[in-house]
Amino acid sequence: MGESRVVIIGGGFAGLTAAHELTKAGREVMIIDRHAYTTFQPLLYQVATGALNPGDVTYSLRRWASNDRSHLASFRRATVTGIDFEKKQVIVSRGQPIGYDKLIVSPGVGANFFGIPGAEEYTRRIYTRRQALEVRDIIFSGLELMAAERNPDKRFCAIVVGGGPTGVETAGALAEMKTQGLPVLYPEIGVDNFHVVLVEMTDRLLGPFDRRLQRYTKRALARLGVDVRLNTAVKEVFPDHVDFADGSQLACDIVIWASGVGAHSVVKDWGLPQGRGGRILVEPDQQVVGFEDVYAAGDACLCESEPQPQLAQPAIQQGKLVAHNILAAQDGGAQETFVYHDKGTMATIGRNAAVVQLPNGTKFTGFPAWLMWVLVHIATLLGGRNRISAMLNMGVRYLSWPKSAVGIIGDYVDAPSKLKAPEEDEDVS
Known part of the structure; x- marks a missing residue:
């Protein structure tokens, strides 16, 4: 091991950003990830709704390493099972322990079920490539089955839980398929036989956005045929229906869970301090509380004095800061604290419909916002x-x-609504 090697757990936004900065400065870097690729999660819902191929939103981590002209970058596909802080080694599921001089922990996050019975067992998520493909195949399998049976009383119901960007974007894409795609591609199915429900426990969609943009989003979804249910909390999830806290019940074929994120369960085995949502506790300079030479960045970390939103931009900026502080520490310099530079937020609702909120107060909707959303995501x-x-x-x-x-289609199954949800495919190193 080179004496200045940095090991990074997780090849997401934070990990790759830190790796780029470190190799550029001449430091040896190894990324460990359980997957052989990094995933651009903001566009996974497009895979789930048949708009993009999975290869469009994934990128080989070995190719990333091979593109490094300095030959300082390397990749190990493995699951992290523990960390030996005394020996400064990462214990992995395959191969020998990996030694480090500095360690960056950026494993990302998964779904948070908030202790709701049945949610983990019977819902589908779109946090990983595999999960997005499963959602896509279930939805289109259901439509094909309805088209074959031609039963006017049969209805396919998709419930999306969570009114944040992922939930809004998923519900909007499904509703567009319902109102515009079905009449052309599935003439055997009536538009009313495909029901898209968006459930949000608070009184508004897109919580961090301006109220005007929230109202626009709700109206746009309603025009697309989404059944938006605000102030509606999920009480329990079953294989074929959902019970709500108000006593109502809704039969469904698929429940897509987009309601909050939490730490992967395996993180608790790494011996790091955890706070709200299982996030790794860090100091303002991104060092893990109580651990020397160990940093954390991205959605999986939490500075309790300055909590940051779990979005791509904070993760990227934290990755840059961690790299800077590691270089500064090795050169005897001072550590800097994290200051988030808000570059704005955006969410798409459907074709020609999106919302954009910039830090200078500028807000816009419609086609200009949608075009900006497309360009930013493709460029990223x-x-x-x-x-x-x-x-x-x-x-x-x-x-x-x-x-x-x-x-873009996949494999179909005969009874999609009866499929048991798979074991959690945690997108963690």
């Missing part, structure tokens, strides 16, 4: 091939809509 994808492929797929889908509503 890793790799020129992914950007071109995603741009082509989105362009073809836009120009040939609504016939392109099922342009």
Whole structure:
């Protein structure tokens, strides 16, 4: 092991940003991840609704390492099972322990079920590539089954839980498929036979956004045919229905869980201090509380004095700061504290409909906001091939809509609503 090697657990926004900064400065870096690729999570819902191929939003971590001209970057595909802080080693599921001089922990997060009975067992998530593909196949399998049976009383119901960006974007994409794609591609199915429900326990969608943008979002979803239910809390989830806290019940074929995030369960085995939501506690300079030479960045960390939103931009900026502080520590410099520079937030609702909120107070909606959303997300994808492929797929889908509503398909099953949810596919190193 080189004496200045930095080991990074997790190849997401924070981990890759830190790795880029460190190798640029001549430091040896190894990324450990249980997957052989990094995933651009903001576009996974597009995979789940058949708009993009999974390869459009994933990028090989081995290719990332091979692209490093300094030859200082390396990758190990493995699951982290523990950390030996005395020996400064990361214990992994395959191969020998990996020694480090500095350690960055950035494993990302998964779903938070808030202790709701049945939620973990019977809902689907779209935090990983595999999960997005499962959602896609269940939805289109259900539509194909309805088209074959031609039963006017049969209804396919998709419930999306959570009124944040992921929930809004998923519900909007499904509703567009319902109102515009179904009449063209599934003439055997009546539009009213595909029910899209968006459930939010608070009184508004897109909580961090301006009230005007929240109202616009609700109206836009309603125009698309989404049954928006605010002030509605999930009490319990069953294989074929959901019970709500107000005593009502709704039969469904799939429940997509987009209600909050939490730490992966395996993180608790690493011996690091954890706070709210299982997030790793850090000091303002991103060092893990009580641990020398160990830093954390991204959604999985929490500075209790200055909590940050669990979004891509804070993760990227934290990754840069961690790299800076590691370099400063090795060169005898001072540590800097994290200050979040808000670059704005955005969410898409459907074709030509989105909301954008910039830090200078500028807010806009409609086609300009949608176009900005598309350009920013394509530009943020890793790799020129992914950007071109995603741009082509989105362009073809836009120009040939609504016939392109099922342009990207997968494998179908005979009884999608009876499938038991798989064991959690934690996207963690």
